[in-house]
Amino acid sequence: MAKSMSLLWGAGSPPCWRVMITLEEKKLQGYKRKLLSFQKGEHKSQEVLEINPRGQLPAFKHGDLIVNESTAACFYLEKQFQSQGNRLIPDSPAEQALTFQRVMEGLTLTDKLNSVIYYDLLLPEEERHDSGLKRNKETLSTELQLWESYLQNVAAGSYLAGPFSLADVVVYPNVAFAFRFGLSAGRFPKLAKYYSLLKDRPSIRASWPPQWMASTRGYDVLKDL
Amino acid sequence: MAKSMSLLWGAGSPPCWRVMITLEEKKLQGYKRKLLSFQKGEHKSQEVLEINPRGQLPAFKHGDLIVNESTAACFYLEKQFQSQGNRLIPDSPAEQALTFQRVMEGLTLTDKLNSVIYYDLLLPEEERHDSGLKRNKETLSTELQLWESYLQNVAAGSYLAGPFSLADVVVYPNVAFAFRFGLSAGRFPKLAKYYSLLKDRPSIRASWPPQWMASTRGYDVLKDL
Numbered sequence: 001m002a003k004s005m006s007l008l009w010g011a012g013s014p015p016c017w018r019v020m021i022t023l024e025e026k027k028l029q030g031y032k033r034k035l036l037s038f039q040k041g042e043h044k045s046q047e048v049l050e051i052n053p054r055g056q057l058p059a060f061k062h063g064d065l066i067v068n069e070s071t072a073a074c075f076y077l078e079k080q081f082q083s084q085g086n087r088l089i090p091d092s093p094a095e096q097a098l099t100f101q102r103v104m105e106g107l108t109l110t111d112k113l114n115s116v117i118y119y120d121l122l123l124p125e126e127e128r129h130d131s132g133l134k135r136n137k138e139t140l141s142t143e144l145q146l147w148e149s150y151l152q153n154v155a156a157g158s159y160l161a162g163p164f165s166l167a168d169v170v171v172y173p174n175v176a177f178a179f180r181f182g183l184s185a186g187r188f189p190k191l192a193k194y195y196s197l198l199k200d201r202p203s204i205r206a207s208w209p210p211q212w213m214a215s216t217r218g219y220d221v222l223k224d225l
Numbered sequence: 226m227a228k229s230m231s232l233l234w235g236a237g238s239p240p241c242w243r244v245m246i247t248l249e250e251k252k253l254q255g256y257k258r259k260l261l262s263f264q265k266g267e268h269k270s271q272e273v274l275e276i277n278p279r280g281q282l283p284a285f286k287h288g289d290l291i292v293n294e295s296t297a298a299c300f301y302l303e304k305q306f307q308s309q310g311n312r313l314i315p316d317s318p319a320e321q322a323l324t325f326q327r328v329m330e331g332l333t334l335t336d337k338l339n340s341v342i343y344y345d346l347l348l349p350e351e352e353r354h355d356s357g358l359k360r361n362k363e364t365l366s367t368e369l370q371l372w373e374s375y376l377q378n379v380a381a382g383s384y385l386a387g388p389f390s391l392a393d394v395v396v397y398p399n400v401a402f403a404f405r406f407g408l409s410a411g412r413f414p415k416l417a418k419y420y421s422l423l424k425d426r427p428s429i430r431a432s433w434p435p436q437w438m439a440s441t442r443g444y445d446v447l448k449d450l
Contacts, residue, residue, distance in 0.1 A: 064319075067325060076325045076326075079325075093287075093290060094289075097291070097292045100292060100296075101294055101301075126354070127357050131349070131351070131352065132352050146278065
């Protein structure tokens with residue numbers, strides 16, 4: 001099955017990483033994959049645009065079917081391979097409700113991280129304001145405190161919806177991303193615990209970004225949060 | 226079952242409308258609901274914050290379970306009431322892939338609509354730029370053209386993923402919202418056809434925003450798109 005799948009991806013992109021974790025969890029190793037460079041603009045290449053008209057990575061195919069939105073690909077793979085590998089949507093209504101809720105909130109976390117980390121990329125110079133970046137940082141800090149509160153029982157091995165689930169698949173790459181960009185483990189201890197507890201989960205270790213962006217510029221952008 | 230559900234909602238909010246359409250489709254009429262006013266700031270009231278710490282609507286409960294993210298609530302209701310009412314996630318892999326893909330892309334459409342319609346609300350006056358609003362409008366126009374291309378066969382009754390699905394539940398309120406704010410049916414004929422074809426679907430008619438915002442200010446904000 002995995003042989004009929006192909007993934008165009010970029011290193012260090014949380015959306016790409018989500019799909020890769022899901023493929024590992026569902027025992028779909030052996031899919032074709034090709035690493036492209038954001039810095040060289042390869043996500044806007046013809047090769048990508050033919051699969052993903054948005055010119056974004058991931059660009060994912062299963063046979064002739066295309067599912068490019070990372071969370072959509074996770075849902076699709078879980079549904080198509082429900083009984084293969086690990087179940088990522090729990091059975092109990094309470095855990096199921098929490099899984100869906102945290103998956104979707106995870107996309108808000110992604111947006112708020114991007115609004116700080118990529119502030120300069122998102123706005124032309126003449127539209128940037130110190131007050132805007134400051135507000136985005138405050139909003140992100142409030143957001144991260146919310147996630148800190150969601151992880152009260154993480155030390156006991158309870159993740160975002162209890163057992164490891166699609167919520168963790170979607171959110172963990174954002175959390176790793178935040179620490180990569182300087183988030184303080186002292187001020188976000190539950191998130192730090194979550195980060196380190198799941199770091200060695202086989203699906204996550206196997207898909208860990210190999211170089212995680214060539215440049216080290218901006219790696220302390222979240223340190224004062 | 227519906228009697229144990231409650232929804233706090235705001236009129237004209239596409240996220241609230243999604244949940245209401247899903248409840249209709251799944252034959253879950255008879256749930257408790259309470260209309261709150263965004264203009265009076267009631268979405269930031271204690272009543273909402275106790276259910277939704279983000280201070281956003283919808284705030285949805287099923288018994289003791291809370292699912293506030295609109296798309297999460299749609300997924301949850303479909304999963305919990307799979308064999309009740311209409312199936313919202315098709316069985317065929319191709320339609321399923323398309324359903325998940327369009328659901329998630331629908332959230333991008335929401336963001337891009339908001340970045341134009343609520344430009345003044347999202348940014349303090351000193352950070353607003355004509356160039357910023359212009360760029361957001363261009364980005365939205367490109368986005369809407371993409372959706373126009375997704376609806377090539379709409380005249381033949383084929384919706385976003387073929388049969389009516391969760392993709393339509395999530396996206397239709399955005400499309401109705403766009404026309405409400407002045408989108409040109411002439412320049413977006415497929416979207417206009419989609420808008421009018423689904424307007425009278427029972428679940429959509431039953432949940433149509435009763436007043437759709439008291440003010441008429443800004444209702445032509447998308448007319449030049």
